[in-house]
Amino acid sequence: MTFQFDNSYLRDLPGTYLRLDPSVAPAPRLLAFNRDLARDLGLQITEDEAAAWFSGAALPAGAEPAALAYAGHQFGGFSPQLGDGRAHLLGEFLGPDGQRWDLQLKGSGKTPFSRGGDGRAAVGPMLREYLISEAMAALGVPTTRCLAVVATGEDIWRDQGRLPGAVVARVAASHIRVGTFEFFAARGEDAKVKALLDYTIARHYPGVTGALPFFDAVVARQSKLVAQWMGLGFIHGVMNTDNMALSGETIDYGPCAFMDAYAPGTVFSSIDRQGRYAYANQPLILAWNLARLAEALLPFFDADAARAGDLANERLQAIAGIYRRDWLDVMRAKLGLEGQAAGDEALIDDLLPVLLGHDWTLTFRRGFDGFGDWRDRWLDRVGPDWEGRLATANPAVIPRNHQVEAALDAATAGDMAPFEALLAAVRDPFGPEAGREGFVLPPPMGLAPYVTYCGT
Ligand code: AMP
Ligand code: MG
Numbered sequence: 243m244t245f246q247f248d249n250s251y252l253r254d255l256p257g258t259y260l261r262l263d264p265s266v267a268p269a270p271r272l273l274a275f276n277r278d279l280a281r282d283l284g285l286q287i288t289e290d291e292a293a294a295w296f297s298g299a300a301l302p303a304g305a306e307p308a309a310l311a312y313a314g315h316q317f318g319g320f321s322p323q324l325g326d327g328r329a330h331l332l333g334e335f336l337g338p339d340g341q342r343w344d345l346q347l348k349g350s351g352k353t354p355f356s357r358g359g360d361g362r363a364a365v366g367p368m369l370r371e372y373l374i375s376e377a378m379a380a381l382g383v384p385t386t387r388c389l390a391v392v393a394t395g396e397d398i399w400r401d402q403g404r405l406p407g408a409v410v411a412r413v414a415a416s417h418i419r420v421g422t423f424e425f426f427a428a429r430g431e432d433a434k435v436k437a438l439l440d441y442t443i444a445r446h447y448p449g450v451t452g453a454l455p456f457f458d459a460v461v462a463r464q465s466k467l468v469a470q471w472m473g474l475g476f477i478h479g480v481m482n483t484d485n486m487a488l489s490g491e492t493i494d495y496g497p498c499a500f501m502d503a504y505a506p507g508t509v510f511s512s513i514d515r516q517g518r519y520a521y522a523n524q525p526l527i528l529a530w531n532l533a534r535l536a537e538a539l540l541p542f543f544d545a546d547a548a549r550a551g552d553l554a555n556e557r558l559q560a561i562a563g564i565y566r567r568d569w570l571d572v573m574r575a576k577l578g579l580e581g582q583a584a585g586d587e588a589l590i591d592d593l594l595p596v597l598l599g600h601d602w603t604l605t606f607r608r609g610f611d612g613f614g615d616w617r618d619r620w621l622d623r624v625g626p627d628w629e630g631r632l633a634t635a636n637p638a639v640i641p642r643n644h645q646v647e648a649a650l651d652a653a654t655a656g657d658m659a660p661f662e663a664l665l666a667a668v669r670d671p672f673g674p675e676a677g678r679e680g681f682v683l684p685p686p687m688g689l690a691p692y693v694t695y696c697g698t
Contacts, residue, residue: 243286245345247304247333251416254441258426258434259308264298264330265351265361267409269395272296273365273658274372274665276389279413284338296411297392298330298350305332305345309353313428314421314484315534317518322428324421324484325355328363331417342445344416345389349409362398365391366650367695368410369661371495373649377641377668378492383470384463385492386414401695406654415491418442420535421484427538439542446489453542454553461532461561463490468528469568472521473576474640475501475602479511479694481519481527483534497694500640502684504594504602510643510694525569529561576606578624578631589619601684606636607675637671639678643692644685 252259270293280287287295294300301307309326316324329348336342348371349363372388379385394407418438426434443450447459467490471478478485479497487493497511506522514520519527536543536554544550573590574582596616597605609632610617624631641664649661667681675682 243284244291245285245302245304245333245335247302247306247335248342249306249333250342250445251310251331251334251344251441252306252308255434255437258422258438259310259331260354261306261308262330262353263301263307264332264347264409267297267299267392267394267396267407270294270297270299271393271395272390273393273408273653274369274388274391274661276372276376276387279387279389282337283335283343283413292390292411293392295332296347296390297394297409298347302332307332307347309355310417310422311355311425312419312421312484313425314419314482315424315531316482316484317514317516320424320428321484323355323425325425326353327356327359328353328361342415344412344414346412346414346417347409348412349394349407360398362394362396362407363409364398364400364405364654365393365408366405366654367496368408369650369653370646371410371412373646373661373665373668374495374498374641375492376665377671378476380669380671381470381474381637381640383474383476383492384467384490386412386487388412414487414493415489416442416445416487417493418446418488419484419493420486420488420531420538421482422488423535423538424483432541435538436542439539442488453539454557457532457536457539457543457557460488460490460535461557461564464528464532465561465565465568466490467492468524469565469572471524472569473572474637475504475521477501477508477510477519477521478524479509479514479519480696481524481531483531486531496696499643499646499692499694501602502642503599504597504605505599506594510692512693512695525562525565528565529558532561533558575635576632577620578628578635580625580631583623585619585623589616589623592616592619603637603640604682604684607632607638634672638673638675639667639671639681641668642681642683642685644689645681647692 272293295302307330311325313322314324330350332345352361368391375385389411391410396407397404398407450456485494499510501508508521509517540550543553649664652660
């Protein structure tokens with residue numbers, strides 16, 4: 243079976259997108275094809291079909307390509323019109339369990355939302371999205387997934403010079419962002435905000451009635467998501483409101499990266515000069531972004547503006563406590579603690595200062611070797627048989643930056659073997675360390691600080 247499209251966003255939300263076809267890739271070549279994901283989604287797609295459909299060279303039957311409108315707060319400043327500047331939603335299809343999925347191409351050419359951009363993407367950043375999102379899925383984090391990356395056969399220009407172009411085909415629960423709500427709210431189009439609200443509730447929060455319970459449900463999902471990121475040392479890198487999905491999935495893998503040694507101020511993105519999206523700032527940005535969503539929903543919280551504001555403020559003030567509980571749950575699991583005990587918060591809080599400079603991932607995995615006094619307290623609390631619990635809660639393999647870089651450099655030069663080896667490793671994050679030390683160990687000391695770039 244191939245895609246059985248049922249394009250509800252286009253049908254239900256007229257005036258929120260522009261219909262237009264992707265650019266035609268001149269010489270598509272399949273670089274990566276996610277057979278496991280295709281199978282799980284009930285799709286039978288040949289490699290020729292994948293190369294053609296996932297590069298824009300041809301359209302699968304029933305696709306109705308569109309670029310979606312959205313706005314967004316980028317690094318704190320509002321951009322009233324962003325939108326899909328290099329992406330095309332091909333349509334929505336239903337999986338074997340009836341779950342609805344967006345199929346989107348990214349890097350598929352210019353749209354009216356492109357502003358100065360070329361609408362294109364390079365092989366490296368698209369394979370990066372594929373790799374990191376597969377790692378996140380294997381780590382149990384809600385995320386968009388990639389079905390394929392296809393080289394277009396066209397070169398594009400970036401700061402680094404001429405690079406091979408590619409398109410990624412992405413599957414997502416949807417592409418509705420905080421910025422989608424902001425787009426219509428900022429234009430005073432309340433009827434469209436309401437239609438989007440009803441649509442989002444029906445698609446992602448069935449059973450929820452009304453804007454306030456919806457907001458609470460979004461807060462709950464986003465808080466759990468960011469708590470999971472923090473547990474893994476994941477830094478999204480560009481938590482703009484247009485990169486926060488209402489589905490609760492991690493979306494838009496640009497300059498994201500995993501932290502090696504623990505340092506709360508860690509920033510990888512070249513454009514994040516103030517450290518707005520630093521590791522330890524992510525929970526604060528979570529609340530900031532949710533405040534922007536609350537603003538867009540304000541008229542639907544209560545007909546009385548003052549009352550709506552009070553209700554929103556109550557909600558926003560509760561976020562820090564909700565996140566704290568979610569984070570403590572994540573940390574309890576990482577420490578192998580069962581149940582809850584009075585001293586847990588202090589035990590967890592006291593770990594962070596002694597962890598500074600140590601490898602975030604392996605320290606948990608290996609049972610806090612060398613953490614003297616703190617470790618004694620932990621041993622008292624954790625009880626026997628903690629080894630197995632640590633190994634199921636803490637990965638041996640994350641996509642280490644130095645490995646990701648080496649794999650993408652090789653792929654850009656035409657050699658996919660290192661990418662495939664790394665992909666296989668990150669798809670089995672909780673497996674044994676032995677036999678794959680190269681993917682387990684942090685980078686050698688003395689490497690220059692790691693810097694990531696937006697995938698533009
Ligand atoms: P991002 O940083 O990927 O979240 O993108 C922010 C905005 O810039 C979105 O509206 C994108 O569609 C747009 N954008 C990013 N890269 C390009 C590009 N190469 N061409 C056109 N638009 C782009
Ligand atoms: Mg984005």
